[in-house]
Amino acid sequence: MEKxxxxxxxxxxxxxxxxxxxxxxxxxxxxxxxxDSCCIRWQIVVDPDTLKKYRHVQGPLGxxxxxxxDFSTGRICPHGEDNRCEFLNEDNLCDIVLELxxxxxxxxxxxxxxxxxxxxxxxxxxxxxxxxxxxKQLLERKEPVNIDCYEVHARKEWDPFFDHKLFAExxxxxxxxxxxxxxxxxxxxxxxxxxxxxxxxxxxxxxxxAERKHTSFPLKNLPFxxxxxxxxxxxxxxxxxxxxxxxxxxxxxxxxxxxxxxEKYFRQENEEPVSTIMTDMxxxxxxxxxxNPEWPPLLQSILNxxxxxxxxxxxxxxxxxxxxxxxxxxxxxxxxxxxxxCCTSAYDEQLLAKCKMAVVxxxxxxxxxxxxxxxxxxxxTIDEKAExxxxxxxxxxxxxxxxxxxxxxxxxxxxxxIKKILKVLRRGDILKQTH
Numbered sequence: 343m344e345k346x347x348x349x350x351x352x353x354x355x356x357x358x359x360x361x362x363x364x365x366x367x368x369x370x371x372x373x374x375x376x377x378d379s380c381c382i383r384w385q386i387v388v389d390p391d392t393l394k395k396y397r398h399v400q401g402p403l404g405x406x407x408x409x410x411x412d413f414s415t416g417r418i419c420p421h422g423e424d425n426r427c428e429f430l431n432e433d434n435l436c437d438i439v440l441e442l443x444x445x446x447x448x449x450x451x452x453x454x455x456x457x458x459x460x461x462x463x464x465x466x467x468x469x470x471x472x473x474x475x476x477x478k479q480l481l482e483r484k485e486p487v488n489i490d491c492y493e494v495h496a497r498k499e500w501d502p503f504f505d506h507k508l509f510a511e512x513x514x515x516x517x518x519x520x521x522x523x524x525x526x527x528x529x530x531x532x533x534x535x536x537x538x539x540x541x542x543x544x545x546x547x548x549x550x551x552a553e554r555k556h557t558s559f560p561l562k563n564l565p566f567x568x569x570x571x572x573x574x575x576x577x578x579x580x581x582x583x584x585x586x587x588x589x590x591x592x593x594x595x596x597x598x599x600x601x602x603x604x605e606k607y608f609r610q611e612n613e614e615p616v617s618t619i620m621t622d623m624x625x626x627x628x629x630x631x632x633x634n635p636e637w638p639p640l641l642q643s644i645l646n647x648x649x650x651x652x653x654x655x656x657x658x659x660x661x662x663x664x665x666x667x668x669x670x671x672x673x674x675x676x677x678x679x680x681x682x683x684c685c686t687s688a689y690d691e692q693l694l695a696k697c698k699m700a701v702v703x704x705x706x707x708x709x710x711x712x713x714x715x716x717x718x719x720x721x722x723t724i725d726e727k728a729e730x731x732x733x734x735x736x737x738x739x740x741x742x743x744x745x746x747x748x749x750x751x752x753x754x755x756x757x758x759x760i761k762k763i764l765k766v767l768r769r770g771d772i773l774k775q776t777h
C-alpha cells in the first residue's frame with residue numbers, strides 16, 4: 343500500500359491507517375469486461391480540486407463538461423434508461439480517461455472501489471463489495487482476512503463533536519468481533535449469535551456511560567462525552583475476554599430459547615415461522631429506493647416464491663442448501679460488514695444496530711443465493727454468488743438514503759428485533775446439525 347508522506351518533525355502524533363490485507367490486490371477490468379460498471383446507476387460528485395481543473399478543459403470535452411457537470415455542486419447526473427455517466431462511452435470506457443489520462447479523474451472515480459472512512463487521526467480503508475470484481479475476489483478467498491495497520495506522524499486532529507473516548511473502546515471491541523467472526527470451530531450461525539450477544543452487552547455499558555451526559559439546557563447542546571470509569575473499562579475488557587472463550591457459545595445456548603421466545607408465545611401453534619421473519623426482512627428492502635430498475639422485480643419474485651412454499655418445504659429445502667454451503671464465503675462477507683460498520687457507531691452509540699445490519703446482510707445474501715440455487719436446479723456458481731452479493735450491497739451502500747433507512751430499521755423496526763434475528767440463526771443451526 344502506498345503510504346502518505348510523513349509530516350514535519352515536531353508534530354509527533356500517530357496517524358493510523360487500517361486496511362484489509364487484500365486491499366492492494368484489486369485490479370479494475372476495463373470496458374465490457376466488467377460485469378456491472380460502477381459508472382452506471384451512481385450519481386458522482388466531483389471534488390472541488392478536480393472541478394477547478396475541469397473548468398480549464400478546452401475543446402469538445404470541455405464543452406461537454408460545462409454542459410453535463412453542475413459546477414455549483416460537482417454533481418454528474420447519470421442519464422438514459424440505464425442511468426449511465428455522461429462520460430461513459432458505448433465501449434463502457436471513460437472519455438475523460440481516454441482524452442486526459444487517469445490522473446484527470448475526480449477523487450471518487452480514481453479511488454473506487456477503494457473507500458476510506460475518516461476519523462480523527464484514524465483512516466480505515468476498505469474495498470467496497472459494491473464492485474463485482476472486488477466482491478468475487480473476497481468470496482474466492484479461503485484464508486482468514488487480516489486487518490493490517492501502519493502509522494505515520496501527522497498533525498493532531500481533534501473534533502470536539504467526535505466521541506474520541508467511545509472510539510477508543512470500539513476499536514478493540516471490533517477486533518474481538520472480527521475474531522469471533524473468524525473462529526471456524528463454531529458454525530456461522532453460532533458466530534453470528536455470539537456477535538449479537540457481545541454487541542448487546544457492550545452497548546448496554548456504552549448507554550450506561552451516556553446517562554452521565556448533560557441533560558439541562560444549555561449544557562445539553564454542548565459537546566460533552568463522559569469518560570468511561572475504571573469499572574466500566576474493566577467490564578468492557580471482561581466482556582471482550584468472555585466472548586473469546588471456547589465455552590462462550592455453550593453458555594449462550596443455555597439461555598437462547600429463553601431469550602428468543604416470550605412466555606405467552608412459547609406454544610408451538612403461536613410460534614412465528616422463521617420463513618415469515620425472513621419474508622418480513624425482504625419486504626422491508628422493497629420499501630427502499632431502488633437504484634437498479636431490475637431490483638424490485640427480483641425482490642418480488644423471491645417474495646412470491648416464499649409465499650408459495652409451505653413451511654415444511656421451505657425448511658427442508660434450506661436444510662439441503664446449507665448442507666452444501668461454503669461457510670467461508672459467509673465469513674468473508676461478515677468480516678467485511680463488521681469492519682466497515684462497527685466503528686461508525688462512535689457517532690450514534692448504536693453498536694448493536696451496526697452488528698445487526700452486518701448479520702442481516704449476510705442472511706439476506708444467503709437467501710438470495712438460496713433462491714437462485716433452487717431456480718438453477720440446485721446449482722450455483724461463484725459468478726452468480728458475486729453477482730447477487732454485490733448487487734444487494736450496491737443497492738444498500740450506494741445510496742445514503744438507503745443506508746440511513748437500513749440503520750434506522752435495525753434500531754427501531756420490530757421486523758429486526760434481536761429476538762427474531764436470533765431465532766433465524768438458532769433454527770438454521772439446528773437444521774444444519776440434524777440434517
